[in-house]
Amino acid sequence: MVKIFIDPGHGGTDSGATGNGLQEKAVTLEIALALRTILTDEYVGVSVMMSRTSDKTVSLTERTDAANSWGADYFLSIHINSGGGTGFESYIYPGVGAPTSTYQSAVHTQVIHASGFHDRGKKTDNFHVLRESNMPAILTENGFIDTTADANNLKTSSFIESLARGHAKGLEQAFSLKKKADLYKVQIGAFKVKANADALAANAVSKGFDAIVLSTGGLFKVQIGAFSSRDNAESLAERAKKAGFDTVITLN
Helix, strand or coil: CEEEEEEECCECCECCCEECCEEHHHHHHHHHHHHHHHHHHHEECEEEEECCCCCCCCCHHHHHHHHHHHCCCEEEEEEEECCCCCCEEEEECCCCCCCHHHHHHHHHHHHHHHHCCCEEEEEECCCHHHHCCCCCEEEEEEEECCCHHHHHHHCCHHHHHHHHHHHHHHHHHHHCCEECCCCEEEEEEEECCHHHHHHHHHHHHHCCCCCEEEEECCEEEEEEEEECCHHHHHHHHHHHHHCCCCCEEEEC
């Protein structure tokens, strides 16, 4: 069993960075909750603990103490940057080497691939959560909240899902996680242009569906559900058809 501790940065009285109508504490929690769902629903042999699951004030010491007491195998702290830049960067504690640096490379590469963010590089710093955690740890900075282009991405549920899936794929690679049995997936569109997929996903979300955009096989595919039961997939597909969407069910 691999024990992953997910730490959504800030929370409660600490809003973190703000800009373009967003608060860091809210966006980090969105990413973290989406990541938890992916790990628990789609992988075997993974246990997840979070430093917070709501808008709650949690001190830095409380975060690392919880991870250390639980005996986590990995500490993942999720943040949003500020300061007028753009793109994604990740941090580990200076001088730690492998396996921490190897895990960083896996997560970093997969988030860049999933999000399309500008790569600001793999870095080191003396952050509390990196220094005081007893296990390998990483801190990710997922775009700049005060840069309009990055913030507009962070406002869409499909992009939040992409960031979460990038983190999940990196963890899969780092810890050799195994996927659960193949799932029946309900797809409502596939595009060569990501903006078209994002627009369809936004339309689906506005009609009550949990839509995500996945980049596979050179296409951006819009998915609204994944199930172990074909009956459940067909039920969702029928509901989507009634809402005006073209659907296809795939097994993979």
